Amino acid sequence: MKMKPFTLAAKIAMLAPFALAACSGSDSQSPVQSGVFSDSPVKGLYYAASPSGQSGMTDVNGAFKYVTGDTVSFYIGKDATGTLLGSATGGATLTPIDLAETPTGNVTAMLQVLQSLDADHNPDNGIDIESAPPSKCNMTDQSGCTVSAAQAQSNFATSLALSGNTTYIGKPTAWASQMKANCLITRNGDCYQIRGVAYSPSPVGYNVKDGPALGDLFWDSFSTQNNGNIDLYNWYSLWGEGVLQGTASQCGGSNCVARNDLKNLKNMGVNTIRVYAMLDRQLPNGAVTLPLTGHQFSHSAFLQRCADLGIQVLVDIPMPSIMFKQNEYVNADPNLIKFWEQNLQETVSELKDNPVVMGFDIMNEQDGDPYGFNSNQSAGTPTNDFYYEQSIKYASMIKQIAPSKLVGWAIHDDPTQLRWAANNQFSAGALAGRTYLAELAKVFDFWGLNTYQSEILDPVLGKTADTQKSVNMSYAELPGSMQHPVIFTEFGWPGTGRQGDQASGGLYVSTATDQNLAKKITQMYSLAYGSTYQNVFAGAFFFSYAEEWWKGGNQSTAQGDPNNWRTTTSVTVPIPTFPNHWNDEAGYGLYTVTQQGKKNGLSPWCGSGPCLPADTLGGLQYSIDALHQIYDPSFSPPANPNYPL
Numbered sequence: 001m002k003m004k005p006f007t008l009a010a011k012i013a014m015l016a017p018f019a020l021a022a023c024s025g026s027d028s029q030s031p032v033q034s035g036v037f038s039d040s041p042v043k044g045l046y047y048a049a050s051p052s053g054q055s056g057m058t059d060v061n062g063a064f065k066y067v068t069g070d071t072v073s074f075y076i077g078k079d080a081t082g083t084l085l086g087s088a089t090g091g092a093t094l095t096p097i098d099l100a101e102t103p104t105g106n107v108t109a110m111l112q113v114l115q116s117l118d119a120d121h122n123p124d125n126g127i128d129i130e131s132a133p134p135s136k137c138n139m140t141d142q143s144g145c146t147v148s149a150a151q152a153q154s155n156f157a158t159s160l161a162l163s164g165n166t167t168y169i170g171k172p173t174a175w176a177s178q179m180k181a182n183c184l185i186t187r188n189g190d191c192y193q194i195r196g197v198a199y200s201p202s203p204v205g206y207n208v209k210d211g212p213a214l215g216d217l218f219w220d221s222f223s224t225q226n227n228g229n230i231d232l233y234n235w236y237s238l239w240g241e242g243v244l245q246g247t248a249s250q251c252g253g254s255n256c257v258a259r260n261d262l263k264n265l266k267n268m269g270v271n272t273i274r275v276y277a278m279l280d281r282q283l284p285n286g287a288v289t290l291p292l293t294g295h296q297f298s299h300s301a302f303l304q305r306c307a308d309l310g311i312q313v314l315v316d317i318p319m320p321s322i323m324f325k326q327n328e329y330v331n332a333d334p335n336l337i338k339f340w341e342q343n344l345q346e347t348v349s350e351l352k353d354n355p356v357v358m359g360f361d362i363m364n365e366q367d368g369d370p371y372g373f374n375s376n377q378s379a380g381t382p383t384n385d386f387y388y389e390q391s392i393k394y395a396s397m398i399k400q401i402a403p404s405k406l407v408g409w410a411i412h413d414d415p416t417q418l419r420w421a422a423n424n425q426f427s428a429g430a431l432a433g434r435t436y437l438a439e440l441a442k443v444f445d446f447w448g449l450n451t452y453q454s455e456i457l458d459p460v461l462g463k464t465a466d467t468q469k470s471v472n473m474s475y476a477e478l479p480g481s482m483q484h485p486v487i488f489t490e491f492g493w494p495g496t497g498r499q500g501d502q503a504s505g506g507l508y509v510s511t512a513t514d515q516n517l518a519k520k521i522t523q524m525y526s527l528a529y530g531s532t533y534q535n536v537f538a539g540a541f542f543f544s545y546a547e548e549w550w551k552g553g554n555q556s557t558a559q560g561d562p563n564n565w566r567t568t569t570s571v572t573v574p575i576p577t578f579p580n581h582w583n584d585e586a587g588y589g590l591y592t593v594t595q596q597g598k599k600n601g602l603s604p605w606c607g608s609g610p611c612l613p614a615d616t617l618g619g620l621q622y623s624i625d626a627l628h629q630i631y632d633p634s635f636s637p638p639a640n641p642n643y644p645l
């Protein structure tokens with residue numbers, strides 16, 4: 001079921017950026033320029049520019065004067081004896097980020113102070129501190145601030161996103177990969193190991209496979225040209241923190257109590273999340289019109305929240321099968337092909353300088369036979385050529401736009417596929433005679449695998465058994481030119497069991513199923529993060545944060561009973577090595593989902609925002625603690641004689 005806003009394509013129009021102050025004129029000796037200081041534009045800050053000597057108060061547009069090369073200092077007060085916010089090199093637009101030494105810390109304090117001093121406490125219409133009354137809100141103590149830290153950060157993100165500014169979080173970061181034990185990925189030159197969770201917080205009734213017409217879960221609130229007000233809200237209720245007060249500038253409605261997803265992840269030792277869709281454009285009514293029109297989505301508030309918590313983000317560009325499978329591509333609407341390619345370019349351009357974005361996956365599990373490889377081990381075909389040519393094309397696009405970010409894909413961990421791609425060549429074209437994986441390795445930084453190995457990891461990361469060498473290969477055995485760090489883009493098992501342990505049994509969760517999953521997490525994650533695979537393994541994303549409710553079959557059965565959806569007949573063969581024997585997609589997740597606040601059947605959309613309150617989560621506490629202990633060895637689970645670890 002599509003959300004309401006995307007069936008009203010005419011309503012969604014491109015936003016007009018805020019008008020910034022233009023140059024004020026100059027003389028031949030010292031050209032004086034005009035810049036803007038903005039949380040939302042701030043009136044009443046004293047500024048002093050050196051060495052030019054320009055000084056004064058910022059006006060209603062936040063404007064100040066400077067000369068190229070000046071350092072501009074900003075003060076709360078009537079002159080330079082006031083409270084110094086900070087200094088920065090003069091420029092057309094300066095924000096609290098530019099005045100701060102780090103993207104967090106005193107930035108939040110600045111935002112709270114400025115917004116708390118605002119004359120009408122409404123940053124949407126600018127911030128006026130010219131006649132600010134005395135306040136207990138100051139740069140060293142924010143306990144007296146009238147605006148919470150979370151609200152101040154979100155107001156800042158929303159304001160700058162609406163003005164077209166997408167570099168508000170901080171300075172860009174440079175990510176790189178290398179084949180160096182225990183230091184396979186670096187961030188600004190420092191070693192970085194992923195301790196991740198796949199974060200797809202799909203509300204009840206929200207099918208991620210309906211995107212891009214449905215949208216993603218991480219966009220910013222925005223207004224249309226209809227009335228200039230915020231009339232399409234974001235999903236802060238899922239990933240944000242706290243109770244929202246006053247105007248509904250984040251997720252709509254005065255009863256929006258955020259669910260704290262990102263804080264929960266941080267509290268369990270997670271430093272990285274993988275999101276499955278983050279897109280700048282959507283498809284109203286599923287129709288394609290070119291050039292791309294309508295609202296260009298941004299994701300500032302969500303990424304700011306991640307920055308505040310120190311969580312990095314691996315972003316999926318969910319390119320569909322038509323972009324990789326030759327028979328689908330040649331029969332597709334050419335405008336749909338252009339839509340996806342332009343969407344990739346726009347999205348990467350939005351995120352390329354964002355310091356919490358570590359990189360991109362060009363797709364998820366688009367590697368079926370006979371496209372990604374030939375299971376009969378025959379030579380490459382034009383179909384295979386096309387698959388790898390497209391993969392190289394899209395990875396190259398990303399690297400050209402965002403050379404400081406990582407690029408890879410997320411495919412199944414099939415060792416027969418790996419050997420085939422490492423030993424077969426393009427059959428025709430400019431790359432004829434060159435090895436598939438060797439060419440792809442030139443533009444990839446990592447190999448991303450969705451794996452559910454439940455006993456050993458050698459088939460993926462170690463040494464292939466002698467009896468299997470003719471058809472299998474692990475990533476540790478790739479030739480040097482093809483070697484890259486391996487990231488488990490999914491690694492996990494269901495926390496659910498089947499009633500009666502039978503194929504026809506309904507899914508259920510209990511203390512026993514939770515304990516079984518916790519034992520498996522401890523066993524396999526200890527193995528992965530141990531010393532055995534330190535030359536190739538760069539980290540994992542546990543699959544997943546919450547149960548993927550929409551995979552549970554007939555959603556209409558959930559009316560009135562949030563547990564009725566837990567039935568399935570899609571898997572008929574038990575897997576003895578899985579913690580609860582059954583591989584049910586809907587049962588993967590550290591949290592169970594209970595629907596709340598739904599209207600209009602099971603649609604997650606209510607008017608201009610998500611249905612509130614957000615669906616509630618119930619944690620698999622044994623499993624959460626098990627993962628926490630792997631990601632943070634200093635964590636000690638609560639004393640419990642029945643604890644399974």
